[in-house]
Amino acid sequence: MNDTSRERRLGLGYGLAAYGAWGVFPIYLKAVKTVPVVEVLCHRVVWALAVLVVVIAVRGEMRAVTAALRNRRALLVLSASTVLIAINWLVYIFSVTHSRMLESSLGYYINPLVSVLFGIVLLGERLEPLTKAAVVAAAAGVAWLAIHLGQLPWISLVLAFSFGLYGLLRKIAPVGALIGLTVETLLLAPLAAAYLGWAMSSGRSGFLIGGPAIKVLLLLAGPVTAVPLLCFAAAARRLPLSTMGFLQYVSPTLQFLLAVAVYAEPFDRGRAGAFACIWAAVALFAFDSARRRVPEPAVDA
Numbered sequence: 238m239n240d241t242s243r244e245r246r247l248g249l250g251y252g253l254a255a256y257g258a259w260g261v262f263p264i265y266l267k268a269v270k271t272v273p274v275v276e277v278l279c280h281r282v283v284w285a286l287a288v289l290v291v292v293i294a295v296r297g298e299m300r301a302v303t304a305a306l307r308n309r310r311a312l313l314v315l316s317a318s319t320v321l322i323a324i325n326w327l328v329y330i331f332s333v334t335h336s337r338m339l340e341s342s343l344g345y346y347i348n349p350l351v352s353v354l355f356g357i358v359l360l361g362e363r364l365e366p367l368t369k370a371a372v373v374a375a376a377a378g379v380a381w382l383a384i385h386l387g388q389l390p391w392i393s394l395v396l397a398f399s400f401g402l403y404g405l406l407r408k409i410a411p412v413g414a415l416i417g418l419t420v421e422t423l424l425l426a427p428l429a430a431a432y433l434g435w436a437m438s439s440g441r442s443g444f445l446i447g448g449p450a451i452k453v454l455l456l457l458a459g460p461v462t463a464v465p466l467l468c469f470a471a472a473a474r475r476l477p478l479s480t481m482g483f484l485q486y487v488s489p490t491l492q493f494l495l496a497v498a499v500y501a502e503p504f505d506r507g508r509a510g511a512f513a514c515i516w517a518a519v520a521l522f523a524f525d526s527a528r529r530r531v532p533e534p535a536v537d538a
Contacts, residue, residue: 248475252484255469258461260491263333265461267500269454270334272443276436277334277458278327279429280444284459286422292467293419305412305420312420314410319421321403325396332392338496339508343382344396345489346515349482350375350522351401359405367525371518378514385507414470482526486519 269277293299305311332341350372357364364372382390410417436442444455473481493512496502 244475248472249480249484251468252472252476252481253487255465255472256484256487257491258465258468260488261495262461262465263338263492263495263500265454265457266330266333269443269451271447272451272455273436273441274327274330274334275432276443277330277455278323279432280455280458281326281462282422282425282429283433284456285462286419286426286459288459288463289415289419289422292463293415296415298416301412301416302419302423305416306423308411311411314406315412315417315420316424318403318406318410318417319424321399321406322421323425325399325403328392328395328399332396336500336502337392338492338500339502339504339512340390340392341396342489342492342496343378343390343512343515344393345400345492346486346519347375347379347393348397348400349485350518351397352404353522355401355405365525367521367528371521371525374514374518374521378511378518381514382507382511385505385511390511414473415467418466483523486523 266277272280293302305315329341332338353364353368354372379390379393382393407414407417412420433442433444437445440446444452447455472484476484497504
């Protein structure tokens, strides 16, 4: 096996690990559902920062973090992306702990198509006919679900649009994935620490009220958050973007299966119709991407 094949196999392993971990992440969130949603988010931020600082120090990239904080353009873009990822994380945690995983799954299915929409509206990109049909099918799925629920599926839309905008901003941020994530968590950390301090001092902290298992699980929020992101970064360095694009559907598929098969969320005709439209959109989008794909060389780490 040559070096390129080995790197691609390694990248595929990292990619499956990242998206697989994100797909089963609801199991962790269900285990801490007695803790307030905002507090879970704050523990994610604080303990993820602790893990990232160690990784950055080991890799000798502290200067890059400092440089990003001093770069006005980078700081401006990352401040905006920080707000978006915080919203995304908060809504996602809410969806899982309030038994609305099907809506979050749907949101992550349509996220790639939202990114295409942003490309058209903001970057002036042109739509291929099959991609156009995929966008129409996805819009039909959202409309179908809105009619069925009697309201817009706000969880799906907030997750899709917040992560789509987040991806767009990270694309133009003049920093790498790991440095950017570290800066984002640094920006969120003071607010997260302040909230945790208030919750503890007021006796409302799930960490203090919960038993030993809850305490351990909340401390594990750091590695649970950071490790998949590090695997994703390792995969992105070794795999073509087209492969990463296909792997991203692993996560919402696992979320969907957990919601229906494990947590018994209702999957009635209305939801089935919406998902049928979304899956048709995904199939069209994936087929069109594969048809137009140009092989890309792997990049050595």
